[in-house]
Amino acid sequence: MxxxxxxxxxxxxxxxxxxxxxxxxxxxxTGSARALRHASVEWQTVAQHLPDPATATPEQLxxxxxxxxxxxLPEDAVEYxxxxxxxxxxxxxxxxxxxxxxxxxxxxxxxxxxxxxxVFLKRKYSEGWNxxxxxxxxxxxxxxxxxxxxxxxxxxxxxAIYHANLxxxxxxxxxxxxxxxxxxxxxxxxxxxxxxxxxxxxxIHVLTADNRGRFAFEMARLAxxxxxxxxMMHWLAVSSEAGFNIRDAMSGVKExxxxxxxxxxxxxIHNQGxxxxxxIASAGHVPAIDGAVPD
Numbered sequence: 001m002x003x004x005x006x007x008x009x010x011x012x013x014x015x016x017x018x019x020x021x022x023x024x025x026x027x028x029x030t031g032s033a034r035a036l037r038h039a040s041v042e043w044q045t046v047a048q049h050l051p052d053p054a055t056a057t058p059e060q061l062x063x064x065x066x067x068x069x070x071x072x073l074p075e076d077a078v079e080y081x082x083x084x085x086x087x088x089x090x091x092x093x094x095x096x097x098x099x100x101x102x103x104x105x106x107x108x109x110x111x112x113x114x115x116x117x118x119v120f121l122k123r124k125y126s127e128g129w130n131x132x133x134x135x136x137x138x139x140x141x142x143x144x145x146x147x148x149x150x151x152x153x154x155x156x157x158x159x160a161i162y163h164a165n166l167x168x169x170x171x172x173x174x175x176x177x178x179x180x181x182x183x184x185x186x187x188x189x190x191x192x193x194x195x196x197x198x199x200x201x202x203x204i205h206v207l208t209a210d211n212r213g214r215f216a217f218e219m220a221r222l223a224x225x226x227x228x229x230x231x232m233m234h235w236l237a238v239s240s241e242a243g244f245n246i247r248d249a250m251s252g253v254k255e256x257x258x259x260x261x262x263x264x265x266x267x268x269i270h271n272q273g274x275x276x277x278x279x280i281a282s283a284g285h286v287p288a289i290d291g292a293v294p295d
Contacts, residue, residue, distance in 0.1 A: 099111045
């Protein structure tokens with residue numbers, strides 16, 4: 001099904017929208033994966049407790065969808081969230097959960113359709129804009145992701161995850177100044193926002209090896225500017241391990257000035273240089289050398 005056809009239901013009624021979009025998850029259309037899961041003992045255990053879509057309350061159907069998601073049965077979760085809409089459940093909430101379920105299946109086209117419907121129905125719903133941004137980020141559409149994340153931030157300036165997501169999108173677009181600004185805001189709102197690895201969806205979009213090293217360096221720079229020495233050292237180590245040239249990158253960066261004589265930084269730089277020398281030597285270019293740790 002093409003994206004243009006997926007977007008068509010966005011102007012339909014709630015029940016028809018849910019039924020049309022959920023139809024894409026039918027086993028006949030998506031193959032045998034779901035049918036195989038339905039043949040498992042786990043599915044039989046879950047299925048016997050599922051409420052009847054024709055008579056259950058929206059709350060019961062919503063709970064069933066949540067349980068199915070937790071059991072890693074996302075296609076069925078989408079279906080039950082759709083049933084909840086048909087029985088009068090909150091359309092925005094259910095469509096948002098359906099979109100998240102689609103993201104978990106890496107179905108960005110379907111997720112985009114759900115989230116677009118969400119923000120169409122509720123223009124000031126910050127979570128919907130954030131999730132739409134995550135979908136665009138996964139699809140590699142950075143300008144759209146930045147726009148959506150920025151709208152989420154505008155609607156809820158106190159949400160650290162939204163700022164972190166926007167900063168990550170700026171980072172991937174190589175707008176490092178804007179990225180640092182958003183990262184700094186995110187950390188001020190929630191000091192642990194990056195350590196938990198929970199970016200509200202955006203981190204499903206995996207950074208390349210080069211980007212991981214640069215990303216960790218930017219985190220170290222942010223920590224240095226806030227006087228968080230242990231965090232700075234952690235991120236510098238991660239950056240170094242990813243192969244990013246921290247010695248050259250630190251040159252001329254004023255945030256690191258108070259820490260340039262820190263022996264731990266000297267050790268990181270030395271070890272990275274020694275590792276690179278050994279890698280070159282193993283390729284037969286120059287003899288490997290072992291040096292003492294610098295004073």
